[in-house]
Structures are given as structure tokens and as C-alpha cells.
Amino acid sequence: MGARLELENVSHRYGGDAPALEDLSLAVEPGELVALLGPSGCGKTTALKIIAGLLRPSSGDVRVGGRSVVGTAPERREAAMVFQKPLLFPHMSVARNVGFGLRMRKAPRKESESKVHEALRRVRMEGFADRAPEELSGGQQQRVALARALVTDPRLLLLDEPFSALDASLREEMRGLVLRLQREGGHTTVFVTHDQEEAVVLADRIALVFDGRLQMYEEPEAFYDRPATREVARFFGATNFIEGRAGNGSVRTPLGNLRLASAAPPGDVTLTIRPEAVRLEAGENSFDALITSAAYLGTQVHYGLETSGKSLRVALPPHVRLAVGNEVTARLPAESLWALRA
Amino acid sequence: MGGRVKIALLLAPAVGVIGVLFAGGLGAAFVQSLGYMPAIGMNEWSLDAYRQVLSDGDFLDSLALTLYVSGVSTGLSTVLAVLAALALRRSGGRVSAVVFQLPITIPHLVAAVGIALVVAQTGLGARLAAALGLIGEPGDFPALLYDRYSVGIILTYVWKEVPFIALVVLASLRGVASELEEVARTLGAGAWQRFWYVVFPVISPSVVAASLLVFAFTFGAFEVPYLLGKSYPTMLPVMAYDEYREIDLAARPGAMAINVLIALITGAVAALYLRLAGDLGRRRG
Numbered sequence: 013m014g015a016r017l018e019l020e021n022v023s024h025r026y027g028g029d030a031p032a033l034e035d036l037s038l039a040v041e042p043g044e045l046v047a048l049l050g051p052s053g054c055g056k057t058t059a060l061k062i063i064a065g066l067l068r069p070s071s072g073d074v075r076v077g078g079r080s081v082v083g084t085a086p087e088r089r090e091a092a093m094v095f096q097k098p099l100l101f102p103h104m105s106v107a108r109n110v111g112f113g114l115r116m117r118k119a120p121r122k123e124s125e126s127k128v129h130e131a132l133r134r135v136r137m138e139g140f141a142d143r144a145p146e147e148l149s150g151g152q153q154q155r156v157a158l159a160r161a162l163v164t165d166p167r168l169l170l171l172d173e174p175f176s177a178l179d180a181s182l183r184e185e186m187r188g189l190v191l192r193l194q195r196e197g198g199h200t201t202v203f204v205t206h207d208q209e210e211a212v213v214l215a216d217r218i219a220l221v222f223d224g225r226l227q228m229y230e231e232p233e234a235f236y237d238r239p240a241t242r243e244v245a246r247f248f249g250a251t252n253f254i255e256g257r258a259g260n261g262s263v264r265t266p267l268g269n270l271r272l273a274s275a276a277p278p279g280d281v282t283l284t285i286r287p288e289a290v291r292l293e294a295g296e297n298s299f300d301a302l303i304t305s306a307a308y309l310g311t312q313v314h315y316g317l318e319t320s321g322k323s324l325r326v327a328l329p330p331h332v333r334l335a336v337g338n339e340v341t342a343r344l345p346a347e348s349l350w351a352l353r354a
Numbered sequence: 355m356g357g358r359v360k361i362a363l364l365l366a367p368a369v370g371v372i373g374v375l376f377a378g379g380l381g382a383a384f385v386q387s388l389g390y391m392p393a394i395g396m397n398e399w400s401l402d403a404y405r406q407v408l409s410d411g412d413f414l415d416s417l418a419l420t421l422y423v424s425g426v427s428t429g430l431s432t433v434l435a436v437l438a439a440l441a442l443r444r445s446g447g448r449v450s451a452v453v454f455q456l457p458i459t460i461p462h463l464v465a466a467v468g469i470a471l472v473v474a475q476t477g478l479g480a481r482l483a484a485a486l487g488l489i490g491e492p493g494d495f496p497a498l499l500y501d502r503y504s505v506g507i508i509l510t511y512v513w514k515e516v517p518f519i520a521l522v523v524l525a526s527l528r529g530v531a532s533e534l535e536e537v538a539r540t541l542g543a544g545a546w547q548r549f550w551y552v553v554f555p556v557i558s559p560s561v562v563a564a565s566l567l568v569f570a571f572t573f574g575a576f577e578v579p580y581l582l583g584k585s586y587p588t589m590l591p592v593m594a595y596d597e598y599r600e601i602d603l604a605a606r607p608g609a610m611a612i613n614v615l616i617a618l619i620t621g622a623v624a625a626l627y628l629r630l631a632g633d634l635g636r637r638r639g
Contacts, residue, residue, distance in 0.1 A: 064540050065539075065540075066536055066539065066540070085539075086536075086539040086540055087539050087540075087541075087542050087543055087544055088542075089540075090542070091540060092540050092541060093536075093537070093540040095533070095536075095537065097533070099530075099533055099534055099537045101534060101537075101538075101551075101552060101555075101556075102530075102556065103555040103556065112538070112541055112543070112551075113541035113542050115551075116538075116541060116542045116543045116544070116547050116551075117542055160541065161540075161541070164541065164542065170540070
């Protein structure tokens with residue numbers, strides 16, 4: 013069973029540059045899978061290396077199971093890491109690779125053998141025990157790397173974009189595998205990725221990091237329904253932003269007075285709504301608009317709407333076909349509108 | 355097909371130079387070693403030169419000395435280079451550039467003269483030792499040049515070849531070896547375990563490759579033993595040179611036979627290297 017992981021005000025800077033990580037605080041519960049999400053260069057890999065012990069934070073504390081590990085060498089942290097590249101030991105067979113951690117701990121031979129066998133079975137590589145790493149495909153190598161990390165039953169499992177070098181279909185398969193293994197083993201897992209879709213599919217909670225700072229740490233739905241800032245909303249694909257002023261239970265905007273199901277902070281706000289939540293119908297929060305563009309994307313059609321000098325994007329099922337230049341009535345459902353501080 | 359032609363054309367100048375100068379020279383040496391030199395009226399093919407050289411005590415002494423000097427120089431250089439590379443792996447590129455790249459640019463000839471100036475009984479080292487009272491007078495300084503153990507030659511080779519091997523080892527230490535070491539760390543391997551189970555097996559092919567190259571070079575190199583070696587026995591390349599300079603042209607096949615034998619031995623080392631490199635690549639840990 014995994015341990016609870018806490019980062020407290022962790023900062024890191026390389027040399028004299030701007031900090032790679034600033035004041036990062038978050039807690040990961042035992043057995044939880046957290047995705048550290050952000051664009052490349054945002055500091056997420058730095059954070060992971062600090063958790064693994066491969067980097068020492070400039071300041072702040074890292075605790076595993078309630079005890080500070082900042083002074084503990086990586087080899088004594090029981091935090092197994094899987095890297096972007098499989099990095100199998102080229103001079104060892106698949107089975108020797110998987111058993112590496114057990115040999116380093118001087119585990120009894122019989123026990124090691126059965127654990128290695130079991131680990132290879134769990135990643136569906138049982139027939140490959142005696143192969144050399146170079147004989148395996150990239151996806152197979154990464155599965156072996158996963159088995160090698162899991163076989164020691166680590167207190168923390170750290171994954172640094174482990175599938176980014178694989179092609180799309182393989183990536184999907186690997187996600188399923190990681191999810192299953194992580195649930196079965198109950199490992200406390202931190203997964204670094206720049207792919208928001210991957211984070212949403214895998215994570216119990218997502219920690220979104222921009223420029224070394226934690227922007228939002230919530231369940232995946234919250235990033236769509238209740239983004240903390242405009243940048244967060246935009247990172248998760250939101251494109252509709254409407255400025256307004258909140259008061260008396262509604263928000264005054266160029267599109268009229270809009271009612272929200274959730275509370276809006278008083279004063280200037282920015283409303284956001286996802287393109288797929290916009291309805292083309294009359295009712296509450298509705299207005300007339302002109303269709304200015306249409307793009308067929310296979311599973312969806314994206315329309316550009318314009319009204320009162322504002323542009324909005326709407327995503328509709330592909331069977332709804334409207335022509336550019338048509339007048340429509342659009343509605344922003346109260347429960348889909350979310351107010352950000354302007 | 356077009357690609358192949360292009361590759362062949364691009365390789366042609368290099369292959370041409372190697373072919374004419376190297377293979378041609380070696381071929382000519384081989385032909386002469388068989389006693390075939392029509393220019394001076396030697397038209398008979400024979401293995402006499404080889405028979406003579408191989409049964410010659412001077413040649414065997416020379417061969418033993420050459421194996422000794424090359425072996426010790428290579429062994430010492432390899433150990434020192436690996437230690438130096440391990441010590442400098444975490445330092446920036448600038449330190450290793452100064453420490454390692456500088457000696458590489460200095461010709462062997464200059465290095466030999468430099469070493470001679472320092473370790474000769476009339477040299478800097480002897481005078482310094484005398485001035486410090488370590489020895490009575492400079493003449494008491496141990497004879498390190500033209501000496502039985504070829505210390506001067508070995509020192510020159512070690513000074514020149516340590517940087518070469520170290521740079522090769524550093525490249526592989528800083529490349530994949532350091533990444534694999536991080537993996538090993540997160541899997542619980544301590545410092546010694548990481549070196550023994552991961553770093554050493556990963557760098558050993560390049561260590562072996564570099565040291566075999568050094569062995570082959572020191573085995574066939576002429577200038578350092580010519581300058582710093584004693585007069586008997588001489589190392590093989592010096593012996594071949596002396597025979598070659600012999601006024602009596604009848605000695606020429608013998609000189610060429612020695613050259614061909616040197617080429618055969620270094621060729622065998624190269625074959626061994628290829629074999630080992632292949633084995634190490636396939637070895638299971």
C-alpha cells in the first residue's frame with residue numbers, strides 16, 4: 013500500500029535563473045493517482061525529481077508517510093520512477109531488469125523469481141523473460157520498465173511522461189494498463205504529463221502547474237466546470253469568455269443579463285462556458301446571433317457566433333447543419349456558466 | 355540504387371586515399387618481405403626473411419619489450435583514465451576540457467621531449483629533488499630514460515593516452531550511463547551497487563575499445579621509443595627502422611617482415627576488439 017505524500021512550500025531554482033518551482037504545496041493521499049499537468053518547462057519534472065530525491069529542493073519540505081525525506085538519499089526512499097524513455101539496463105535480460113530492485117535489496121532468490129514472474133504477467137510480458145531489451149519494441153520496453161518499478165512494491169510510484177514517446181493507440185492501451193496496475197497495487201502515484209486528456213483519463217486529482225506555480229489542484233471535472241482562472245480554463249480548451257459585472261444574482265454583460273446557477277463573486281467578472289454547453293434554443297439567458305463560421309470536425313461541427321460585438325464558439329453534433337450567415341437564437345444555460353474573477 | 359551510387363561516390367576519396375597509401379604501402383611491404391625486389395635483382399619469392407627474423411634472439415627480445423611497454427602503458431592509462439573520468443563526470447565541461455583536451459593536442463614527439471626534460475638525471479625533476487634535499491646530488495636521481503624498465507616511454511604514453519581514454523569514457527558516463535544510474539537509484543541501488551551493476555557494464559565496451567586502440571598504437575609507434583628507449587633491445591618499430599636504414603639492401607626483406615609482423619599483431623588486437631565489443635554488447639548482466 014502506498015504512503016501519503018506531502019509537499020510543503022517546495023521551491024527550486026537552477027543556478028541563478030528564475031525559479032523552476034515556486035512554493036508548491038500539495039498532498040497526495042495513500043493510493044491516490046495525481047497528475048502533475050502543465051506545458052513543457054513548467055517545472056513538473058523538477059517536482060517529480062524532488063519527490064524521487066534526484067534533486068534537492070532549494071527550500072520547502074517533502075514528507076512521505078508523515079516523515080520528512082529531504083535528507084534521504086533516493087535509493088532509500090522507496091520511490092520507484094519510470095522515465096520518458098524505458099531506460100532498461102542494456103546488458104541484462106528482461107527478467108534481470110525486472111528483478112533489479114529486488115537484487116539490490118538482497119531479497120531471497122526464490123521469492124524474487126516468483127515476484128518477477130508475477131510482475132511480468134501483470135504487464136503481459138511473461139513470454140519475454142529471457143529476451144534482451146534491444147529485441148523489444150518501444151511499448152514492450154516501457155511495460156518492462158513499469159514492471160521493474162512495481163516489483164519492489166514502492167511506497168511511491170513516479171511516472172515522468174512515460175508514454176509520450178509511444179504512438180497514439182499504444183498510449184491509450186498503456187493508460188489502461190497503468191490505471192489497472194495502480195488500482196490493484198494501491199500505489200500512491202504521481203504522473204507527470206503535458207497532455208490534459210491523459211491527465212483527465214488517469215488522475216483522481218490534477219495539479220495544474222504553470223511557470224513553476226500551482227494553479228489549481230482538483231478533480232478533473234472541476235477543470236472543465238469550475239476553472240480557477242482564465243488561463244486554466246483556456247488550457248482545458250475553453251474559448252468563450254464574456255466580461256460582465258455581477259450584482260443582484262445575475263451578471264450584466266453585452267449579451268444581456270445572464271443568470272448563473274453558481275454564485276458569482278461581486279464586481280467585475282469573466283464568464284466562461286464550454287462550446288458544447290451552448291444551446292441553440294430560446295429560453296433563459298438567450299439572445300439572437302449570427303453564424304459567422306462553420307468547421308466540420310467529424311464528430312462535431314464548430315460554429316462561430318457573433319452578437320453585440322462578441323464572438324462565441326459553439327460545438328454541436330454533426331447532424332445539425334447550419335449555413336454561415338444564418339440568424340439563430342442561442343442560449344447559455346445557467347448551470348453551465350461559470351464566473352471567474354476578471 | 356541511386357542512393358548506393360551516391361554513397362559510393364562520397365566515400366571514394368577517403369577509400370582511395372586509404373587504399374593507395376595504406377593498403378598499397380602495406381602490400382608493397384608484404385611483397386618486399388617475401389624477398390621480391392626486382393629493382394635490385396631479387397626475383398625469388400621466399401619466407402626466408404620471416405624465418406630469419408623469428409629465429410633471431412634480437413627480434414624476440416624486442417618483441418617481449420614491445421609487448422611489455424605497450425601492455426603496461428595501456429593498463430596504467432586505462433585504470434588512471436577510468437578513475438579520472440569517474441572523478442570528473444559531475445564537473446562542468448570546462449574542467450575536463452582543460453585537463454583532458456590539452457594533452458591530446460600535443461604531439462607525441464613534443465611530449466617525449468618534455469618528459470625527458472623533467473625526468474632526466476640532469477633534468478628539472480632531479481635538480482628539484484636535489485634542491486629539496488631528497489637526494490644528494492642530481493646524479494643520484496633514478497635513471498628513468500634509456501633504462502631497463504622503459505619508464506620514460508611508459509610515462510610519455512600514460513601522459514598522452516590517459517586523456518584520450520578518459521574523454522571516451524566520459525562521453526559514455528555522461529550519456530546513457532548517468533540516466534541508467536538515476537533509474538538504478540530510484541530502484542534502491544547504493545553507490546557501489548550502481549557502479550558495479552550498471553555503470554561499469556555500460557561503460558566497459560568503450561573502455562575496452564579505447565584501451566585496445568591505445569595498445570595497438572603504442573605497439574606500432576616509433577618516435578617515443580626512438581627518443582627515450584635504450585639502445586638494446588629496442589622496441590619493434592625502432593628495430594624495423596634500423597633495419598630499413600641498413601645500407602645493405604639485402605636487409606630490406608627483414609625490415610619489411612618486422613613491419614608486417616607488427617601489422618599482423620595490431621590487426622589481431624583489432625580483431626579481438628571487434629569480437630569483444632560484440633560479446634560485451636550481447637552480454638547478459
